[in-house]
Amino acid sequence: RKEVEQDPGPFNVPEGATVAFNCTYSNSASQSFFWYRQDCRKEPKLLMSVYSSGNEDGRFTAQLNRASQYISLLIRDSKLSDSATYLCVVNLYGNKLVFGAGTILRVKS
């Protein structure tokens, strides 16, 4: 089992749709969780941190489920500009963050 696992997709959705991604992680003692966005041939950029109680930033909602060891990202009212790869990032051990391989989202008009 991979330490941080994501469905690679692609998720193809129409504009205005709601889409959700999950990410599972292997270490139940993990403390920090993030979602990053990466556009084609660009660097990853922080989208949002994931807090225990769940958090929202505009159209984006992140949730943490410690019992089942996964985090989720929900995007409402998808825009063409949301097309990107979404990386799940977890502080699995000690000083390092572990990155998932990413989920590709394509929003179509």
Added chain:
Amino acid sequence: NAGVTQTPKFQVLKTGQSMTLQCAQDMNHNSMYWYRQDPGMGLRLIYYSASEGTTDKGEVPNGYNVSRLNKREFSLRLESAAPSQTSVYFCASSEGTGRREQYFGPGTRLTVT
């Protein structure tokens, strides 16, 4: 603020050649990282520096060396490049290690022939 900068943006090497990738950050961050990204594998940590004067191996350190020149700069050296080192290399920085979010530079696309 420029954030994290990397040079060069692109590089082509022949097998056995050496080169140094440069990284600098202007956010006064303590920790800096070097990753490589290959298709389908996500970002893999090569080396990191938790603070000025310290460096530690990550997941894939073989074939690389690093230098934390000062708080701002962290370089990655390939002593004898191999085709398996063809990849995109990202430098990142954070206020602290582990639980803190990281900020990335634009990357260096390296091809070894």
